[in-house]
Amino acid sequence: MKRLLVVLIGLLTLAVGTAQAIPGPDPADGEPSFQIFISASSDPNTAPPEADADRTTFSETGGWDFGDRTAYSCAYVEFFESNSKLFEITYKAVSDYHGFLQINDKFGQQTVDDPDAKATCWGDDDAQTFVHDGSDHFPHSTSLVFHDMATGAEIARIDYPNECTNLYWTPGDDAGEAWLWWDEDRPEDKLDHGDGLCGGGPAEPIALVQAKVRHLSLSTQACTTDAMDGDMCLVGTERAPSVYASNVTLRLRGSIKATGVVRVSGGTTECRRGRVVVIERRASSGWKKVGKDRTSATGRFAEQIRPRDGVYRARVPEATLSTGDICQGAMSRMRSFGI
Numbered sequence: 001m002k003r004l005l006v007v008l009i010g011l012l013t014l015a016v017g018t019a020q021a022i023p024g025p026d027p028a029d030g031e032p033s034f035q036i037f038i039s040a041s042s043d044p045n046t047a048p049p050e051a052d053a054d055r056t057t058f059s060e061t062g063g064w065d066f067g068d069r070t071a072y073s074c075a076y077v078e079f080f081e082s083n084s085k086l087f088e089i090t091y092k093a094v095s096d097y098h099g100f101l102q103i104n105d106k107f108g109q110q111t112v113d114d115p116d117a118k119a120t121c122w123g124d125d126d127a128q129t130f131v132h133d134g135s136d137h138f139p140h141s142t143s144l145v146f147h148d149m150a151t152g153a154e155i156a157r158i159d160y161p162n163e164c165t166n167l168y169w170t171p172g173d174d175a176g177e178a179w180l181w182w183d184e185d186r187p188e189d190k191l192d193h194g195d196g197l198c199g200g201g202p203a204e205p206i207a208l209v210q211a212k213v214r215h216l217s218l219s220t221q222a223c224t225t226d227a228m229d230g231d232m233c234l235v236g237t238e239r240a241p242s243v244y245a246s247n248v249t250l251r252l253r254g255s256i257k258a259t260g261v262v263r264v265s266g267g268t269t270e271c272r273r274g275r276v277v278v279i280e281r282r283a284s285s286g287w288k289k290v291g292k293d294r295t296s297a298t299g300r301f302a303e304q305i306r307p308r309d310g311v312y313r314a315r316v317p318e319a320t321l322s323t324g325d326i327c328q329g330a331m332s333r334m335r336s337f338g339i
Contacts (some may be wrong), residue, residue: 033059034066034107036286038165040182040208042099053104054167054180056158063156066108067121072258073119075103076194076214079146079156085238085326087146087154087216092122093209099182101208113324123214131205135172135179141227142171142178143230144211151221164198169211176213176222181205219235241324250279250314250332256299258291260314260332262299272299273329275316279303282311282334309338 037053058064058077065232069075073093091103122130145157160169160178166186168180185201213222216236223233249260258279264271272295279291290312291305301314314332321327 008072008145014241031107032061033057035105036108037104037106037245038091038167038180038209039102039104040097040100042101042182042184044098047100047102047270052166054140054169059114066105069103069105069108070118070121072102072104074118075105075108076121077142080243082194084217085215085243085244086220086237086240087222088214089144089211090121090123090214091209092125094132094207094213097182097208103209117252130210132179133173134295135170135177135207140174141223142169144176144178144213147221147223149221149227155220164200166337167208168205168274171224171226171232172210172212174212175234176216177224178211179207180209180211184206239324242328243322243326243328244268246271246275246316246328246330247312248277248313248316248330248332250335252312252335252337256337257310258314259302260300262295262301262316264299264327268321268325269297270321271319273297275319275327277301278315278317279294279305280313280315282313283295287313307337311336311339 033055035055037050039048039050039053057147058066063080065078065080067076067078076088076089076090078088086210091101093101106134106160124239129238138265142160146155147153148155164186167180168183168187169180171177172179183200183203183205185203187198187200187205188202213234216222216234217236217238217240218236219240220236221233222236223231225231245265247265249263251259253259260277262272262275262277275295277295278289279293280287280321282288283288283291293301293303295301311334313334314329318329319327
C-alpha cells in the first residue's frame with residue numbers, strides 16, 4: 001500500500017475569546033505552553049535524536065493544561081473553558097513494539113508521590129497488554145476538532161500536516177481517535193494512486209501510540225476529520241467537572257511540628273477534608289518528602305517531623321471527588337527552621 005505521511009506538529013487553532021486558561025495540577029511556572037513529544041526507532045537500545053521526535057505544542061492561554069505522564073508510556077492533557085474541564089486526550093504506547101519508544105513532555109509537571117498516577121493515566125486499560133486495534137495505516141490529512149454544541153463554535157483543533165518522515169498519524173476506527181505510526185524506510189508515495197512525492201521503501205509501518213479523547217463533556221463535540229474518508233464525530237456524555245482552587249498554609253512549631261490548614265476558594269467543603277498534605281525539605285538535589293498527613297473535616301493537618309535545620313514547604317496534590325469535580329493542588333509559602 002502506498003501511503004501519505006503526516007507528522008503531528010500540534011497546530012492548535014482556538015476560537016478567539018471562547019477559552020480561558022484554567023490551571024489543573026500545574027502551578028504557574030512562567031511557561032506559556034507545554035509539549036508532548038514521542039520518540040521512536042527500530043533499535044530498542046538507541047534513542048533517536050530529539051529533533052526527530054513527533055511533537056504537539058499546547059497553549060496554556062488557549063485552555064490546555066498538562067495532566068500527567070507515567071513511565072514514558074502514557075500521558076494525558078486536559079482542556080478547560082471557564083471553570084470547567086471539557087475533555088482530555090490520552091497518549092498510550094503499545095506494549096508489543098520491540099524498538100525504542102518513549103512518550104515524553106516538555107514543561108509539563110508530573111505528579112509526585114502519587115501512587116494513583118499510573119491508574120489515572122491508563123484508566124481501565126492494562127499498560128502491559130495495550131496493542132493496536134486494527135485501524136487503517138493509510139494517512140490523508142487528519143485532524144482532531146472540538147466544537148461547542150450550543151453555539152457550533154470551534155474551540156480547539158489539532159492538525160496533522162503532510163511530511164515525508166518516519167512518523168505519521170492516521171484516524172482510528174472510532175471518532176476522537178488517532179494513531180501514530182513508525183515507518184522504518186518512510187512512505188513510498190503520498191497517495192494510493194502514486195504521485196511519487198515521498199520516495200520511501202516498501203516496509204510496512206507499525207502502530208506505536210494511540211491518541212484518544214476521553215471524559216468529553218455534554219456541551220462538547222469531538223470530531224476526527226479526514227481529507228478522504230470524511231468526519232467521525234461524537235457528542236460528550238459527561239457532566240463537565242467544576243474546578244476549585246485550593247490554598248495551604250504551613251507553620252513550624254517546637255522541635256518540630258508542621259501544622260496548617262487547607263482552604264478552598266468558592267468550592268465545596270469536600271475539597272478540605274481527607275486531602276493528602278506532603279511536607280518537604282529543600283536539599284541540594286531538590287525538595288525531599290519528610291512527612292505526610294491527611295486533613296481533618298475542617299482542613300487542618302499536623303505532622304511531627306525530624307528536627308533538621310532548613311527550609312520547608314507543604315504541598316497538596318490535586319484530588320478528584322466522587323462527583324468528578326476537581327480540587328486543585330497547592331503549595332504553601334516556604335518556612336525556615338533553625339536558620
